[in-house]
Amino acid sequence: xxxxxxxxxxxxxxxxxxxxxxxxxxxxxxxxxxxxxxxxxxxxxxxxxxxxxxxxxxxxxxxxxxxxxxxxxxxxxxxxxxxxxxxxxxxxxxxxxxxxxxxxxxxxxxxxxxxxxxxxxxxxxxxxxxxxxxxxxxxxxxxxxxxxxxxxxxxxxxxxxxxxxxxxxxxxxxxxxxxxxxxxxxxxxxxxxxxxxxxxxxxxxxxxxxxxxxxxxxxxxxxxxxxxxxxxxxxxxxxxxxxxxxxxxxxxxxxxxxxxxxxxxxxxxxxxxxxxxxxxxxxxxxxxxxxxxxxxxxxxxxxxxxxxxxxxxxxxxxxxxxxxxxxxxxxxxxxxxxxxxxxxxxxxxxxxxxxxxxxxxxxxxxxxxxxxxxxxxxxxxxxxxxxxxxxxxxxxxxxxxxxxxxxxxxxxxxxxxxxxxxxxxxxxxxxxxxxxxxxxxxxxxxxxxxxx
Numbered sequence: 149x150x151x152x153x154x155x156x157x158x159x160x161x162x163x164x165x166x167x168x169x170x171x172x173x174x175x176x177x178x179x180x181x182x183x184x185x186x187x188x189x190x191x192x193x194x195x196x197x198x199x200x201x202x203x204x205x206x207x208x209x210x211x212x213x214x215x216x217x218x219x220x221x222x223x224x225x226x227x228x229x230x231x232x233x234x235x236x237x238x239x240x241x242x243x244x245x246x247x248x249x250x251x252x253x254x255x256x257x258x259x260x261x262x263x264x265x266x267x268x269x270x271x272x273x274x275x276x277x278x279x280x281x282x283x284x285x286x287x288x289x290x291x292x293x294x295x296x297x298x299x300x301x302x303x304x305x306x307x308x309x310x311x312x313x314x315x316x317x318x319x320x321x322x323x324x325x326x327x328x329x330x331x332x333x334x335x336x337x338x339x340x341x342x343x344x345x346x347x348x349x350x351x352x353x354x355x356x357x358x359x360x361x362x363x364x365x366x367x368x369x370x371x372x373x374x375x376x377x378x379x380x381x382x383x384x385x386x387x388x389x390x391x392x393x394x395x396x397x398x399x400x401x402x403x404x405x406x407x408x409x410x411x412x413x414x415x416x417x418x419x420x421x422x423x424x425x426x427x428x429x430x431x432x433x434x435x436x437x438x439x440x441x442x443x444x445x446x447x448x449x450x451x452x453x454x455x456x457x458x459x460x461x462x463x464x465x466x467x468x469x470x471x472x473x474x475x476x477x478x479x480x481x482x483x484x485x486x487x488x489x490x491x492x493x494x495x496x497x498x499x500x501x502x503x504x505x506x507x508x509x510x511x512x513x514x515x516x517x518x519x520x521x522x523x524x525x526x527x528x529x530x531x532x533x534x535x536x537x538x539x540x541x542x543x544x545x546x547x548x549x550x551x552x553x554x555x556x557x558x559x560x561x562x563x564x565x566x567x568x569x570x571x572x573x574x575x576x577x578x579x580x581x582x583x584x585x586x587x588x589x590x591x592x593x594x595x596x597x598x599x600x
Contacts, residue, residue, distance in 0.1 A: 229403015
């Protein structure tokens with residue numbers, strides 16, 4: 149068997165070099181070289197890293213998805229599209245201390261109580277530390293096996309011996325292969341460990357959970373290709389200042405994307421929030437200028453969020469624009485539309501915008517809510533507390549149609565709202581009005597006339 153060797157590859161363009169370079173000669177990228185294993189021609193040292201597949205007609209390929217494995221946590225099953233698919237690789241990312249290990253330990257306990265053999269591999273904590281956390285969470289199932297190991301070869305060996313139904317790697321940055329000389333957590337090690345673990349899981353048909361650290365910019369540490377290798381990517385959102393945690397599906401080959409699950413961190417772990425809309429509106433002020441409720445759609449679930457705006461005069465030469473939870477550039481665009489089309493001169497005012505509860509809302513359907521909140525604060529006139537607004541705003545001040553209007557209005561009516569301002573082009577899509585007063589508008593001026 150020939151000896152394998154390593155080379156350095158640019159993570160941007162794939163340029164190969166026998167030694168590390170600070171600048172890539174091909175794409176001129178800086179500090180983008182990482183060590184990776186190179187298998188010479190004729191080597192069979194990595195025979196396990198192939199499927200040995202043969203071409204076959206697509207009509208003859210069996211396409212049975214099989215029964216999904218439910219985790220016992222409704223919010224997780226929703227994000228995964230109904231449960232765990234056999235042989236799938238799921239990557240979970242989030243900031244340190246947000247609750248990734250806690251949630252996985254709770255989930256694995258539920259699966260182990262159903263008789264499934266679960267292997268929880270940890271490279272960050274000792275067995276006694278995991279036991280202490282498990283005691284606090286009530287995770288004491290006999291089929292929940294804990295392995296403290298960082299060697300990739302040793303982990304693969306134990307998977308073959310134990311033959312578990314589900315495997316968890318906490319975290320992928322701690323796993324290293326002896327075939328690479330780079331340190332654990334480097335780009336080459338993360339890619340090598342992930343590819344071998346994922347291929348092994350797909351060959352055996354067992355689900356694999358990978359916990360990943362995040363960098364300062366919020367992306368999962370390691371190569372971007374890691375997100376392409378897995379079947380599902382879940383991100384934890386939230387911070388220490390709020391009790392809630394949101395897990396969002398950024399990629400899912402077996403279900404809808406951008407679906408969210410809402411949890412609340414308590415003493416005994418993460419608890420599901422069955423009614424997120426009531427949770428986010430629990431502390432909403434009454435008759436306060438600059439506050440409005442918008443039905444936002446996260447995946448297939450409608451959630452009512454409160455948008456707050458504070459518009460105040462400034463003595464600075466350059467007014468401040470701060471937006472939390474919504475796109476900053478989108479807010480600047482809407483400020484310009486209010487100034488130009490509606491005659492609300494906001495150029496000399498500081499504008500602070502926030503989505504209460506720390507939720508991140510990206511869809512354009514909240515445009516009308518952002519405009520209404522800023523106008524309410526600027527005019528110092530509160531919006532009726534039983535009114536919701538939703539719609540997309542164009543550069544000429546027109547209000548455009550949005551999708552899934554029926555389920556948004558249904559969620560607002562369920563929480564007691566009786567008045568809704570929507571785009572006029574969405575009226576034809578409504579089947580029932582849910583005992584709610586519907587006001588259809590086609591421009592921002594019509595919205596201001598109906599609100600104030």
